[in-house]
Amino acid sequence: MSAIEAGARAPAHLWRSEIKATIALAWPMVLTNLGQTAMTATDVMMMGRLGPETLAAGALGSNLYFMPLIFGLGLMLATSPMMATELGRKRHSVRDLRRTVRQGLWLAVFAAVPIWLFLWHGEEVLLAMGQEPALAHQAGIYLRWLQWAVLPFYGYIVLRSFISALERPGWALVIVFVAVSCNVLFNWVFMFGNLGVKPMGIAGSGLATTLSSVLMFAGMVAVVLTERKFRRYRLFGRFWRSDWPRLRALLRLGLPIAGILAFEVTVFNFSALLMGLIDADSLAAHAIAIQLCSISFMVPLGLNQAVTVRVGLAFGGRNADGVSRAGWTSYVLGVSFMALTGLVMITVPRLLIGAFIDVDNPANARVVGLAVSFLVFAALFQIFDGAQAVAAGMLRGLHDTKVPMIYAAVGYWGVGLPLGALLAFHFGFAGAGIWIGLAAGLAVVAALLLLRWTRRDRLASMPAFG
Numbered sequence: 001m002s003a004i005e006a007g008a009r010a011p012a013h014l015w016r017s018e019i020k021a022t023i024a025l026a027w028p029m030v031l032t033n034l035g036q037t038a039m040t041a042t043d044v045m046m047m048g049r050l051g052p053e054t055l056a057a058g059a060l061g062s063n064l065y066f067m068p069l070i071f072g073l074g075l076m077l078a079t080s081p082m083m084a085t086e087l088g089r090k091r092h093s094v095r096d097l098r099r100t101v102r103q104g105l106w107l108a109v110f111a112a113v114p115i116w117l118f119l120w121h122g123e124e125v126l127l128a129m130g131q132e133p134a135l136a137h138q139a140g141i142y143l144r145w146l147q148w149a150v151l152p153f154y155g156y157i158v159l160r161s162f163i164s165a166l167e168r169p170g171w172a173l174v175i176v177f178v179a180v181s182c183n184v185l186f187n188w189v190f191m192f193g194n195l196g197v198k199p200m201g202i203a204g205s206g207l208a209t210t211l212s213s214v215l216m217f218a219g220m221v222a223v224v225l226t227e228r229k230f231r232r233y234r235l236f237g238r239f240w241r242s243d244w245p246r247l248r249a250l251l252r253l254g255l256p257i258a259g260i261l262a263f264e265v266t267v268f269n270f271s272a273l274l275m276g277l278i279d280a281d282s283l284a285a286h287a288i289a290i291q292l293c294s295i296s297f298m299v300p301l302g303l304n305q306a307v308t309v310r311v312g313l314a315f316g317g318r319n320a321d322g323v324s325r326a327g328w329t330s331y332v333l334g335v336s337f338m339a340l341t342g343l344v345m346i347t348v349p350r351l352l353i354g355a356f357i358d359v360d361n362p363a364n365a366r367v368v369g370l371a372v373s374f375l376v377f378a379a380l381f382q383i384f385d386g387a388q389a390v391a392a393g394m395l396r397g398l399h400d401t402k403v404p405m406i407y408a409a410v411g412y413w414g415v416g417l418p419l420g421a422l423l424a425f426h427f428g429f430a431g432a433g434i435w436i437g438l439a440a441g442l443a444v445v446a447a448l449l450l451l452r453w454t455r456r457d458r459l460a461s462m463p464a465f466g
Helices: 003-008 012-049 052-077 079-089 095-120 122-128 133-165 170-190 202-226 244-278 280-316 320-347 349-353 362-397 402-426 431-454
Strands: none
Touching (some): 012 052, 012 133, 012 170, 012 280, 012 320, 052 079, 052 133, 052 202, 052 244, 052 280, 052 362, 079 133, 079 280, 079 362, 095 122, 095 133, 095 244, 122 133, 133 170, 133 202, 133 280, 170 202, 244 280, 244 362, 244 402, 244 431, 280 320, 280 349, 280 362, 280 431, 320 349, 320 362, 349 362, 362 402, 362 431, 402 431
């Protein structure tokens, strides 16, 4: 009997228990992700108050920032399945978790340095991509203040993976929402010049996000050093001590994860760059639609993180039925939620757009109209986006990352971006064509990952990662 068949025939109380465990682990992660997205969203909202040009420049800068950031994030996320599998195999493991956290933080430093060098020359990069010089200049200023957020953000992710593997993600939620509140305050002070501070404009937004990221990491450090459940791990003891085998293990698992995220996120980043080649209004409308999609995506992303832990625990304990239940529970929850958010985007688009720009101002009429049309396509791909996000987390819990990386490359860069560019610039669909391409790419990746999961019995029965 396959793991799928066994899972389907499992007693109902086991499914109920899995649903409760998944929701208990996922909801703080979802809210934490929403908090992190709220930080970016508040930046965009406040940039919008400075005008469409500033909003467009901020969108360019943010998209260039996220390209390398996401690749490094994939390396940090490798710590989560490694710790979950170890805890599934040995519930009270201490040394192995400490080794993983320590080398994860080392890896954060190694990843941040080249990213800093790249982002320091952001204006030159954008000019080489054919962006308008005025927008590229403003985006470059923004990036030189924003880039320093990379290292503390990575450190926060590693420590968040640690407390999540122990199924105690609530602290991350508290820390993020404190940081979001501070980010709003910092934006108000530095961007607009309040409390006696000289107005910095778009540079102030970059500084605000950097300071908020430092607060996030500092808060997480304080938690793991003082909370009794975490304190016994002594995560920062002998921090300078190298552990090359564990670092190599992180790279083996993390590089494909980084590839998956890079292929996915950069296709959205490049879609924004393509929008910039159309006109500033299309780019501003795209920025609004993407932010709304990012907010709804935080739920399947939280389920992605939760299912990695749940599947990893079952995988480490050699429980094939548990692997099946954990995976399908999160998958159904994620797809169902995204179907509902798609419906909201179709029915009340102007209400959603009004959070970012004054929809009644005649000067914004074209941006609002474009954003409404983009949300129609965004609603259509919500289901595909949720499906691929959760399925990737399911496979990650099995340490299956190399083949999904190939799927991501094929779907996003082999189908999504070329199709979008063709429709936009050759067939005259403009921004709508780019969104159609994005939806098609997501659909391909979602289908391939689901097929991979349904054939996972061989993977689930493999010896747990050592």
